[in-house]
Amino acid sequence: MTTNAESIAKRAKTAFDESQQRLSLSGREEADKIRSRALERIRSALESSKEEIERANREDVRLAREQVESGKLSNSLVSRLDLFSKPGKWDSMLQGVSDVARLPSPLDVCTYSKRLASSDSVSGDLDLYRLTCPIGVLLCIFEARPEVIVNIASLAIKSGNAAILKGGKESKLTAAVMSRVLSEALAQSELPADLVQTVETREDIAALLHQEKYIDLVIPRGSNELVRSIQREARMPVMGHADGLCIAYVHDDALLDMTIGTIVDSKTDYPAACNSLETLLLHESHLSTEFWPRLAQSLVSAGVTLHCDESSLKVALEKVEVEEGKKERIVPSTSEDYDTEFLDLDLAVKVVKDLDEAIRHINLHSSNHTDVILCSPIVQDDQGSTSEEEQDPSSAASKFTKSISSANIFVNASTRFSDGFRYGFGTEVGISTGRTHARGPVGLEGLVIYKYVVKAKGKGPQTAGAFSLPDGDSKKRKWDHSDIPRKLPRF
Amino acid sequence: MTTNAESIAKRAKTAFDESQQRLSLSGREEADKIRSRALERIRSALESSKEEIERANREDVRLAREQVESGKLSNSLVSRLDLFSKPGKWDSMLQGVSDVARLPSPLDVCTYSKRLASSDSVSGDLDLYRLTCPIGVLLCIFEARPEVIVNIASLAIKSGNAAILKGGKESKLTAAVMSRVLSEALAQSELPADLVQTVETREDIAALLHQEKYIDLVIPRGSNELVRSIQREARMPVMGHADGLCIAYVHDDALLDMTIGTIVDSKTDYPAACNSLETLLLHESHLSTEFWPRLAQSLVSAGVTLHCDESSLKVALEKVEVEEGKKERIVPSTSEDYDTEFLDLDLAVKVVKDLDEAIRHINLHSSNHTDVILCSPIVQDDQGSTSEEEQDPSSAASKFTKSISSANIFVNASTRFSDGFRYGFGTEVGISTGRTHARGPVGLEGLVIYKYVVKAKGKGPQTAGAFSLPDGDSKKRKWDHSDIPRKLPRF
Incomplete structure (x- = not known):
């Protein structure tokens, strides 16, 4: 039986694969423009749905206030939840989408390149490139701050990832509307609608943490207790944003x-x-x-x-x-x-x-x-010399x-x-206290990884058997390992 | 009560901290020379203990052969276990130690630098550097190949990490002697003896996988089943080297x-x-x-x-x-x-x-x-042009x-x-199929992470309150975020 969590995770993975395939014939700049255009479309869609989002948010705030009165929630949570009372909060959320769109793309950057071997009478050059690429499907768990949905969705889209988002339960109504608006905007863009999905319940999260086949990284923000429990439960890597002592x-x-x-x-x-x-x-x-x-x-x-x-x-x-x-x-x-x-x-x-x-x-x-x-x-000297x-x-x-x-x-x-x-990273997913992948303030660079691409030239076969072992046959092909320009390979 | 696992993990963490502190006043090159000298000391110690290691290995091989006869082990395991029958295997293990010693240091490389703000009448320049550093304590689990103990210990020492090693149980006697030789050599070096430790039993591993307070990364090599079970049990990040389909x-x-x-x-x-x-x-x-x-x-x-x-x-x-x-x-x-x-x-x-x-x-x-x-x-053209x-x-x-x-x-x-x-990485820890931190063949670069160092100049305080918010007070200090040379900061 396919559970709800499995179907969400599977859809995210399909959307990720689909987005890579759709953009595969676009050049680096063109692909980034497509992603940025999708972000601008999301911004417009949010703008035109302001009234509906405000209505949902007002209801979330009203329900949270009731809980404050019965002593179950803090006032500070209500103020984080409220997207419209503080002047500028809504507008700066929208502005954030455009800011992310304008950041340099973190994708398809060549970070290492070598000629593994030069051409001989049989085979052509054998070249290695290390290129940045998206991680895949991200599961992001955060507090009841509706604008974070938009922030993280923007970062995920810009960096080529798919994202499943779960905000605090108090922001449920706002999140539901925003999520629908995001998906509709994506459906009208050149990217798949399921590239960003939201889930609502803790039970969904518990089940998603076991979907390691489809989800590549969990990014939890919140209390230490929350982050620790996710680190214990998750079967995939966790980039925790926990305590700051x-x-x-x-x-x-x-x-x-x-x-x-x-x-x-x-x-x-x-x-x-x-x-x-x-x-x-x-x-x-x-x-x-x-x-x-x-x-x-x-x-x-x-x-x-x-x-x-x-x-x-x-x-x-x-x-x-x-x-x-x-x-x-x-x-x-x-x-x-x-x-x-x-x-x-x-x-x-x-x-x-x-x-x-x-x-x-x-x-x-x-x-x-x-x-x-x-x-x-x-x-520094008197002139404040640098x-x-x-x-x-x-x-x-x-x-x-x-x-x-x-x-x-x-x-x-x-x-x-x-x-x-x-x-100077423009924005951040959070501040990681881990020791692998990315630590400190995590920006777009923390949402990418790399792949190695080997490009062989010539009409002859490129075989490992043609090379000599370190102590081997001197008539065989030799390793070169010389530097070549660090740039995207052309095919 | 302190368990055996906890005490091993704690000693590794103490040795790691101690090694960082001991080398903290050495420059980048000097610190790398200290690490490389320790590696050469290990090589010499292994050479002078060859007889004892060979005796232990012969006994491991004899016991494994008995298991092969009763159908419990494969012949290929015995040949991987045997360090001395195949000509050149022992020597190339020793040579590997020197090869790693001679690789460029992966540490203290500046990979990002910005002037966050320039000096004003009160404060000096505020500069940010991102510098590569060791991950910390590694737990490495691998098959019954005694030379891997030496390979991984070399890589860990060169990259500034501490390591806890566990090889396959069939190599137990060889591992015990090698481990003692390694520790004795380290004790005579400028690095702490506990920087490399080995453990023997599966029970130790199960307990170590919960020592997330002291252990920063698990690197398992072996069957998919092994890697998956470790991914499920570990409370710290796992860099899995699993299937190659x-x-x-x-x-x-x-x-x-x-x-x-x-x-x-x-x-x-x-x-x-x-x-x-x-x-x-x-x-x-x-x-x-x-x-x-x-x-x-x-x-x-x-x-x-x-x-x-x-x-x-x-x-x-x-x-x-x-x-x-x-x-x-x-x-x-x-x-x-x-x-x-x-x-x-x-x-x-x-x-x-x-x-x-x-x-x-x-x-x-x-x-x-x-x-x-x-x-x-x-x-390529007729000249095999590149x-x-x-x-x-x-x-x-x-x-x-x-x-x-x-x-x-x-x-x-x-x-x-x-x-x-x-x-062209010189050597590898394994080939990671994960999607975070390091993937593909993992060399020394995969065993380091980075830290951000902020260096403030001038006699005045450097406060966040002195800066204007994005929409804020124009008389306040401004963010600069300009590039500065990518080099190690001097203090």
Whole structure:
């Protein structure tokens, strides 16, 4: 019996194969134009269906509000769910579709090329090319944010993949309308309608995670618990976007003002984001100077509660002038605090005796999202010269960046820069904390893989048997392995 | 309670972190020299322990022979297990260690760099670099071939990873001695002794597959059954090296002699290899000419049994002159034959009416390892010129390479070229049929990933709050996202 999940997965795979076949005789630029035209068609279709989508979204929001009143949902979920109350949210979702359409195509890029062997009296040249190509069918699971449906669909289409999308259940009505609009727009484009599908229930997801025959990659976004359970259940690769337990270490030669500005920004710019700071490691030398008291003072004034280990607590309680009613912002830490992603105005603080201890702490407790060292600055000259010859190379920065295995490692910069838009990728699927395929902010490049294409010339057969083994017959054909231009092969 | 598996995994992770920290103050070349020196030390240690290893291997072989006699093991397993009877096998294993040592380092290569923002009155330049780095701890599971322990250990060390190795149980005694020799050699090098460990039992593997906290990637080689069961059990990413159901399609404009040479080589050069041919798709036009009879004749003469569909069977039985006693080499196919990896001198044959049908068959039945089209040749001129301007561009080749999603797609060449050594990678971990991270022949590049390093200059704080949002305050700092040289940043 074909289950619902199997039929969805199969349709996605068929649509993927079909899209590759339809575009197979178009050149690289032409194929990208076809994909971009489909995106513009989706944008128009969304624009003309605004009223219907707004109606569905208003109903989703109303139902979610009821749940908020009975204490089952948070207000922040409602504000993420609501696509129309915040000015500009709908328009910037539409603009996002056009932005993705205009990004350079990540497909058919030649990343390696070699002449395996040159022609001889029997056979012609034998050339190898490595070309980027889509991964195939993606299963994307995310929170109740309707605009993410459109974002991820755009990225999937631009990168040549098929996608099955599942948003949070609270956005169900909005998702259903948007999904229909997307499929209708695709049906009128040069791409198959089933290239993007949405599913509604958790049961669908559980069944889809076993469809490894048709689905090539799962991309879950959301709570750690969600991502972990998907990693356990899925029979195909998972690109998880899970916890951000980001840690900053303040070395003994860090500058006070730079540190205060950077740490306060890391913690308070958007505390609920995965790239906000959760733990502060402090070189012990800072306890005996004004450094730690002034840094702690700034954090407390910015509304942060400091969860301090014994020695930082003692100094903070003695030296920080806390306003009336804010005394409770300096508290003793528990050992769990150093493994906690607060996602709020809370910061765990720990004193370390040197850089090595800081590195060991980070390798043990960090979620490998983004970790920072604050240390002596790389000085630029008076003209703010961008010369590459820095003064004051700091061996601490060098040791830190090489000893830590996190996806993003910063020297003297806020954790909040860890983001696809800020990195210049145009947009992102999420921030991966995995160690294979793609990590850090994942843009279009993370949605492609490559294939090897071997192109043989000449009229004679190209056989492996014609070649000599490493210790073999000297009259046989020889391997060449020389470089040839990195470009798309013509046939 | 700490289990054995947990303690092994933890030691591997500690050794990995420790190795990164030890080499963190060395430059790129110096770090690579340290790794290569460790490899040379391993080679010497293996050389001086030859006698002891040979004793253990002889005992493994003796025990395996007993099992062969009682019908529990195949002779080919014994020959793979035996490290000393075949001349050159031991020496070429040792040579392999030095070869890997001499390969260019895959680490600390800058693959992306941008100036995120230029300096202003407060902050200096903010620069982003993407640098290749090791994945971390690898768990490698492979067959009873003792030399693979040394191959994979070499690749892991060269690429900066830690490795836990498990070979087939029949190589247990050899593995135990080699493993001790490896660890002792590492202990005397500048790298930690636990960087390479081996485990012996299946129970260890089952437990290790749940140590996702410490192990970053599983690389299984072996039967499909083994790889699938690991994919189901593992809580970390798996780079599977599973089936090779390779398919060749003979288009209507293919040349007969080129086709015969290429197909016979694909099937018979080494039938037990994953890159040997298993299914032949034939354009229907070849039934009514001498094409199919002559191709079939050549295959049968080369010892191949043809499992034919109805129409190819009819023609073959009529036109092929089969020697006495070889009649049984032309048989009717079953539908399972088109999903079977024979790994022997058997070939499934099917007639298709056009290229589109061939593509659909391949997308449905291929294991995405290596698929080939035979079609009109790309002619080179009399001097065998290697000019890039080909005559006769074949749209069939173009359509085939773009419509098929396999890891290796060949035009007019034998499937047997699908191999890391032949591709010029020096060596390979295996051939991955997955769709993420690395596919096709996986060399050193497949054992690394990347990290993003952000380097801020200047004495002022680098805060995300200082930047304008896309629709924001024009007096704030602007994103730059301009290219800067792709090189390792200095600190």
